[in-house]
Amino acid sequence: MTELVLYLVKSGVCLSLLYFVYKYSLSGETLFRLNRAVILSIVLLSIILPVWTITIFKEIIAPVGLNQNVIVADSSTPIIQNQQISQNxxxxxxxxxxxxxxxIGALSLLGKNIYGIFQIYRIMRNSYQEANSVEKLYISNKQIIPFSWFNNIIISDEDYRSNKEIIIDHEKAHIQLKHNYDLLFINTVAIFQWFNPIFWLLRKELITIHEYQADSCVLKxxxxxxxxxxLLISKGTQQSFSIPVVNHLCSGNFQKRIKMMLKKRSSPNKAIKALLILPMIAAAVAVFAETEYVVSYPDVSLTNDSIESPTDVSPTSESVKEPQKDKKVNRDQVVPVTIFKNGTYRLGQWSSYTTNKNINEASQNNIDQVIKDIVSKMKYSKDSIYFVIKYEEGDLLTVNISHHNTLLDALKTNGINNISAQRLVNPIQKKNTLSIKINDNGVFLVNDGIVTSDKNLELLIKKQIEKLKSVSNEPIMAEILTSLNTPYESVSLVKEILSKENVSIIPNSPEVQSLDIKVFPEDLESQIAKLVASKVIYPEEAKSAGLQGAFIVKIxxxxGVIKSTRIIEKNDELNVPLLDKIIVVAYAKSDSNMSESNQNDGNIAIKKELLRVSELLSQIENPEWKINNLDFAIEIVFQLR
Structure with missing residues (x-):
């Protein structure tokens, strides 16, 4: 609703400004064709410009020493706004x-236009027709002002007998110049801009120009x-029936029309006045442009041993309303680095207006050399260069900690000490809940604080408990979220610290829950499923024996190289990710008299087929498959029909 109101206001303002430029530059000229094009362009621009906005990104680097938490909002993550804001x-x-x-106004005008069109066809139906070249001439017994409707000319019987030639020439001009298409467009826009008085002035101006053009054709x-x-004066003073959705003989101001007939033709050089609209278009684009400040904090120190949360503040996204005005750090002093889940790095991509020339790709093998090359090209000393680390999904827990540590080692090797991180903090959090996430590398995320070593965990938990106590009088509760491969020792350590602090673990939360990250890469899982489904064959021995059921292969x-495959029972303990099941269907008649020997042969054949297909997984071309060591299981179901 708010967006609609804002759009209508912007559109109305834009139309008004452009109309006034036209009114005081071109409206008095006899350049009718140009004026018609300008007015139609003004209407189109007033529709397009409010939605055709540009976004201007401005980077604001927070001053060194500013102790502030950074929250980077992901477009797919819901942000919970402060519910305490009062509503008027x-x-x-x-x-x-x-x-x-x-x-109501829009519907009323729409109804009026539809009724006007209905009146036109009713008059045409009740009139007698006379063929007149391409146009159809309708002569009505009703006292109406002559008008045209696309290829149809409607005229009263009285006018037909007294002023047939002049009126037909006038309406033919409207038809040949396709003025009815202009009217159809402008009347449609009027339904949405009915409240804007400037729009009605513009519409009247367009109709007057139509009459100028028709008058010019008649005199020629x-x-x-x-x-x-x-004839114009006499018709303009008569009381006759007219329809608002068409151009009739006396449309517009007939006094202005007479003056324009007597006016000297304008020089074609005056068409240059139309360019005066261009500055107004540029001004409208500038006014409607959205400015977004992107903030960075190059002071939050990161090391391999400890990453601790800074002092708590409450920004909710990387977009802020007001820029910082303290000690300035230039944009070209900052090198952003994004760590991707597949272990690669992208250096130098900062805002959406950054060109590809500023982007450097790197892997774990050459990250040290890429950083060295970038630093050597910068005009600042190493002490004045800032590296800002980002993560593909906004959170350290979404990448392999070894990739993170490799980057830190490379930065330290090149003498870079100003290292900061931007990470996503989960905005949905109860005031009295301590959310503890542990990934399979033993990295702890406690509310908005992160540590990578056990020795700093207790200090961080205590700090977060004090924060919760300062905003809530309710008993502090804790929830523990882990991945399937989280070390048991890490979970035990967390429970021991919580016990010391008299913090209860939420009983309904299982000891092992899914983290915000996926245990197994989704795109890789899809590739594995497609390859297995395309290669697996239902063995003839199994079909003959009527053997069917579910089999789990642990790989x-x-x-990227298959090291081991094993068929396990469904009841066996499974401590690896289980991928989506694949169902293999075959059509065969099952024989209940099959011997036990045949059953065993079928079972062996299925297991051999599963091991054969598992070996084919080495063919997968995927960076995560090629650079990581993976453990997973696939469930394959054989069914006979």
Missing amino acids: DWFSVIQIIAICVYI NGIDARKYQY STEK
């Missing part, structure tokens, strides 16, 4: 009333100017 009920009521009035055909002008890989 009276303003909401006024807004609803205004929208209702707007809708040799019609006596005085006779034609007298271990080392950098």
